[in-house]
Amino acid sequence: MGWTIDREKCLKCGACVSVCPFLALELKDDGIKIDRNKCTLCGICEKVCPVGAIKVNKGGKSAR
C-alpha cells in the first residue's frame, strides 16, 4: 500500500532520489531507503525509475 519498491528489480541508480521534492529517498548500500514521514505519495519517483521498480498508490493511506 502507498509507496512500494520491488527490490529485485531496483538497480540502485539513484534516479528516483534526484527528483523527490521532499528528500524522502536515499540510496544506501543495500538499496533505496524511504523516510515514510517525509513521503507525500506524490508519485514523481515512480515516473522516473528506468525499470519501473517503484509503485505509488495515491489512493492508499499514507506511505506508512
Next chain:
Amino acid sequence: MEQLRLIKVGRVLDKEYDVVVVGGGPGGSSTAKTLADKGLRVALFEKRPSIGSEKRCAEGLSIGSIKIIEDIFGKVPKKCFARMINGAIVYAPNGKNVLVDFGKDAGAIMERKIFDKWLAMQASKAGAYVQSKTEVYDVIKEGNSVRGVMINFEGKKYEIRSKVVVAADGVESTVARKAGLNTTNKLINIDSGYQYEMSNLKLKDSKKIEIFMGNEIAPRGYVWIFPKGKDVANVGIGIAMSKKPARYYLDKFIEENPKIFSESSIIEVNSGGIPVGGFLENMVMDGLVVVGDAAHQVNPIHGGGMKEATIAGNIAGEVIYRAIKKNNMSILKKYNKLWWKERGKHLRKVERLREVVEKLSDDELNKLADVLKGEDLIEFSRGERLLKLGKILIKNPDLIQLAKKLM
C-alpha cells in the same frame, strides 16, 4: 591535531581538512586534484566500495573533451579507453540513416570502472586523502554555514570538519539539499537511462556510434549503440516523461532488431537518471559548492556529463583556493559567475534547443535527416552554429518553424 585511522595501514585521516569533497566521480576527482595541486588539504569520500562501478554511463567522450580532461589530469593512459571511434550513424524514425565519417579518431568509448579510478588516483597522487566505502550521511552546520560532514565507515560514525564542502555526489544530490540548498531537479529535466553492455553483437561498423531516433523507439530521446570492441557495445536508451519505463523501450528495440542482437549476450545492466536541464543560478552556500550532475551540469541534448563535471570541478577548485587563501567565504560566489560564463550560457542555449527538438514529430525528424548532412548533425547535437543550420532548414517549407527557433 587529532587523527583517526579508518584502517590499520595507509594514510591517517585527520579530523579537519581545508576541503571535504563528496563523491568519487569525475567532478569530485577534478575538484580534489585541482585543490591538492595547489597544496590545500583535501579529503574525498565515495560511498560505493569501488570508484567507477557500477557505471551509470554510456562512456562516450569526444576527442575535444578528452583533451580538456587531460589539461587537468595529465595524459590519460591507454587502459582507460575501450575503443576509439571515428564517426556516427544516425537513424531517422523511417530508418533512413545519416553517416558522419571523420576519417580519423574523433572520440572514444571509455572503460569507466578503470577511468574513474585513474582520475581518483591522480587526485590522491596530488595529495588528496581518498576513501571509498565511506558515506557522507550529513553535513555539519553552524547557523547558515556548512562546516564539515558526518561520515559513516562500516557503521562507525565520524565528524570531519572543513572550511568548504564540495557536493559532487552525482544525480542523487542529497548533500546540498541536506545543507539547505535546493537542488531537486524537475521531472521534465531528468531523463531515465537504461543500458545493457552486450557482447556477440553484429555491429554495422564497430568504429562508429549508432543513434536511433523516433517517438516510437525512444520518446523524447534516443537509443544508442556505443561500441567497446568489435562485437561489444553499450546499448542503451535515455527518455523522459514517458508512459512506460525506459527498460520497456530498450527491450522492444532489441527485440525488433534481430540482425544486430539475435546472438547477443548481456554482460552488465545499468540504469540511471540523466539531468538534461534545469541549470542552477546559485550553486553555492557559505562553506558549500555543488559540482557536476549534482548541479545538473550535463549537455541537455546528448546527455554527456563527464566533461562538464571535470570542468566545473576545476573552476570550483580555483575559486575555493582563492576563498581559503583570502579567508573570505564570500569569494565562493564567484563559482556561479565563472561557471555560467564558461559553460552555463552555452548549455542554456542547448537546453532551449532540446525543448524544440523534443517536440518534433517523426515526420519532422525524417525531414531533418533528409536535409542535414553528417557534420551538420554533429554541430546540431552540440548546439553549435545554429544560425548556419537555421539557414539550411529554412529552405524547406516543412522545417521553417524549426529554422526560426534556431535563428
